[in-house]
Amino acid sequence: MSRKPKTGTAIRRNRYKTRPEARCALWLARHPGFLATPAAVTASVLELGPVTTGSLAASTLVAGLGWYRAHPESFTRIASPRLRSARRRWTRYIGQSWRSTLDFCDLTVDDRRTGEVLVPRLLKVASPTPSIDVVTVAIRKGQSVETFRNAQAELASALGADAISIEKAKPRVLTVTLVFGNPFEDVIPPADIPGDPSEVDLAAIELGDTEYGAVWTEPLAGQHWLISGGTGSGKGSLLWNPLRAMGPMIRDRVARISMIDPKGGMETERGRPLFFDYATSADDETEYDNGDGDEVVDPMLAVLFRFRDRMRERQEQLREDGLRKFTASAGTPFEVLMIDELMMLTALSGRRTVSEVNRVLAEILTQGRAAGYAVIAYVQEPAKDIVPVRDLFTRRISLRTGAASFVDMVLGEGARDRGALADEIPETGCEGIGYRTSETSRQPIRVRAGYSTDDDIDELVRLCTPADEPPADSNVYPIAA
Numbered sequence: 157m158s159r160k161p162k163t164g165t166a167i168r169r170n171r172y173k174t175r176p177e178a179r180c181a182l183w184l185a186r187h188p189g190f191l192a193t194p195a196a197v198t199a200s201v202l203e204l205g206p207v208t209t210g211s212l213a214a215s216t217l218v219a220g221l222g223w224y225r226a227h228p229e230s231f232t233r234i235a236s237p238r239l240r241s242a243r244r245r246w247t248r249y250i251g252q253s254w255r256s257t258l259d260f261c262d263l264t265v266d267d268r269r270t271g272e273v274l275v276p277r278l279l280k281v282a283s284p285t286p287s288i289d290v291v292t293v294a295i296r297k298g299q300s301v302e303t304f305r306n307a308q309a310e311l312a313s314a315l316g317a318d319a320i321s322i323e324k325a326k327p328r329v330l331t332v333t334l335v336f337g338n339p340f341e342d343v344i345p346p347a348d349i350p351g352d353p354s355e356v357d358l359a360a361i362e363l364g365d366t367e368y369g370a371v372w373t374e375p376l377a378g379q380h381w382l383i384s385g386g387t388g389s390g391k392g393s394l395l396w397n398p399l400r401a402m403g404p405m406i407r408d409r410v411a412r413i414s415m416i417d418p419k420g421g422m423e424t425e426r427g428r429p430l431f432f433d434y435a436t437s438a439d440d441e442t443e444y445d446n447g448d449g450d451e452v453v454d455p456m457l458a459v460l461f462r463f464r465d466r467m468r469e470r471q472e473q474l475r476e477d478g479l480r481k482f483t484a485s486a487g488t489p490f491e492v493l494m495i496d497e498l499m500m501l502t503a504l505s506g507r508r509t510v511s512e513v514n515r516v517l518a519e520i521l522t523q524g525r526a527a528g529y530a531v532i533a534y535v536q537e538p539a540k541d542i543v544p545v546r547d548l549f550t551r552r553i554s555l556r557t558g559a560a561s562f563v564d565m566v567l568g569e570g571a572r573d574r575g576a577l578a579d580e581i582p583e584t585g586c587e588g589i590g591y592r593t594s595e596t597s598r599q600p601i602r603v604r605a606g607y608s609t610d611d612d613i614d615e616l617v618r619l620c621t622p623a624d625e626p627p628a629d630s631n632v633y634p635i636a637a
């Protein structure tokens with residue numbers, strides 16, 4: 157493409173201009189596969205013959221197909237991102253198209269000595285999920301992260317992306333993260349309520365869909381979840397879905413839910429009959445036996461303290477029985493503490509100090525897992541000074557957040573650069589959409605929670621309110637947690 161020199165820039169003789177042959181050699185040096193692949197095929201045909209080479213190629217293809225059929229989950233996790241990255245590299249970001257995209261966005265540089273147009277160089281394309289591309293770019297002299305950020309709306313539009321983030325990876329190297337489209341056009345129905353406790357899988361609690369169209373599940377046994385999201389981001393969906401997924405365990409008293417709602421019970425009151433222990437900020441102070449007699453405390457702190465006390469008793473019991481792990485049953489239920497705004501709880505003061513609340517929470521988070529005590533906490537602002545126990549949660553989900561910095565605080569260092577643009581999720585029409593990092597890789601995956609209407613909550617209460625007495629045969633469903 158020919159470009160006019162910028163006004164006032166004198167072009168000197170082209171004696172430093174890179175020759176085409178040198179550029180070609182450089183390009184080949186950076187893309188060794190371009191020559192190595194045909195060379196390897198030719199060598200194989202010459203050495204092994206065309207039939208053997210063809211058979212080898214066919215076997216590789218068949219092995220790939222077999223892998224996909226036999227174990228789609230591992231294929232999607234391991235092979236698909238690599239194949240997709242290569243395809244995108246050679247289609248979406250192919251040389252001339254990359255060059256003209258940057259040129260249109262004024263992100264190329266004119267070399268004043270040679271008059272050459274210098275294009276920021278594409279170092280790597282990674283497409284970890286179908287809708288996320290992470291492009292590593294070596295910028296040119298005279299450019300900075302700000303040069304790119306100033307043109308980021310144009311760049312997103314030129315590449316057809318819905319959201320973009322540009323960060324400095326190292327000196328003169330940027331990471332451009334692009335999110336394409338919304339894989340969740342429709343609202344997703346809530347999790348099914350299993351018929352029987354034996355059908356509940358505490359290692360895979362159903363929450364909604366992943367962007368691959370698969371069911372999104374998270375393990376709860378032996379885990380604690382931290383769910384972050386701004387106001388109206390859909391945190392409520394992640395409160396009702398786990399309850400639905402555990403429904404029959406709650407009904408048969410094999411699971412117990414303690415609910416702390418510092419938002420006055422607006423969200424949780426409807427499910428009141430499901431909860432073994434419950435308090436909201438609208439309740440009056442209550443008495444709590446701290447071992448040295450009764451004291452008057454905030455009712456929500458009383459729920460927290462009682463949960464901690466039961467955990468200690470269970471630990472004691474396990475020690476006496478010589479067990480290191482428990483099995484959930486009506487006699488020893490799996491216990492879950494849900495806190496509908498962790499920030500408001502940890503900010504509670506009064507007779508008990510903030511630091512004491514955090515100490516009790518830390519005790520539960522560090523010691524509860526083996527004893528069958530799990531915590532699910534919801535938070536709008538995950539900053540460490542507000543939620544000091546943040547790092548003790550083992551599973552993290554970020555719905556739409558109010559600030560870019562919240563994403564890494566919840567999902568871990570670098571999660572936003574790897575594609576979790578939770579702060580770019582639109583405010584309307586995308587409730588329940590967010591990102592989670594997987595247990596096997598730090599790569600964020602886009603997810604959408606199933607949505608429970610009031611009728612769905614009423615159905616849950618109707619079907620799963622705990623019986624006065626556990627059914628006589630409930631111990632025949634011991635669930636390892």
Ligand SMILES: Nc1ncnc2c1ncn2[C@@H]1O[C@H](COP(=O)(O)OP(=O)(O)OP(=O)(O)O)[C@@H](O)[C@H]1O
Pocket residue numbers: 343344385386387388389390391392393536587588589604605606607608
């Ligand atoms: N999974 C979902 N799918 C579609 N829409 C949803 C979903 N979850 C929530 N919504 C919609 O978003 C609204 C707000 O959701 P919700 O009350 O759960 O937000 P929140 O994060 O709990 O907000 P706050 O912190 O202010 O209580 C709901 O009334 C509902 O209309």
